[in-house]
Amino acid sequence: MIVAELKLYDEIKSYLEGCSSVLVAGCGSCTSICHSGGLRETESVASWLRSDTGMKVRSIIIERQCDNEFVAEIEHVLSGVDAVLSLGCGAGVQMIAEMYQGIRVYPGLNTKFVGTTHDRGIFIERCRSCGNCKLGSTAGICPLTRCAKGLQNGPCGGSENGMCETGDGRECAWCLIIERMKAQGRLDELYRFTEPVIWSGQVPGRYNWGIGVK
């Protein structure tokens, strides 16, 4: 899922200065799951704004803000609205802004990473969307994301008792990979060289032209 967190209220409020009618739009997908843009958060933000600013504030949940079919469904509630405050990820904000270009659209969240649920309300980064997934050769553990140095061809040698030498509390990704490969009888596969990541292909967005699914 895409993990995002709510912006500070003062920043949100500053975007909306001068508006008299605002729609707070939550997202029923990723940001609901990570508790930043679901029904409860959307209602809370709408309620803060109502009580603090005196603006007319309505709220809605869009099933998936990154999907034009679902975003098209909010057209009927946009009449008279000065601005939309999106509680979707950055892709959701852009989808709404693209479809309703006459209305100001503001982000209510900071989009952080692609991750998994670690514990109730705790999410961890697991993928950097590198565009060339190598998990098949690392037993399903991403060294690009989980190794502090993003090493692709084995450990740096600095780990101690399975922990990364950075001391930031993370397990050494390569210790984990080696242990899992060993358990699967695949250690010999680690002698295969992995080409370095081509970082220049990462910025700006690589898939502006889209990816087709047949």
Ligand code: SF4
């Ligand atoms: S190799 Fe890592 S960063 Fe790249 S797509 Fe796979 S999980 Fe994501």
Ligand code: SF4
């Ligand atoms: S100790 Fe392990 S996780 Fe940390 S930088 Fe070295 S190889 Fe990467």
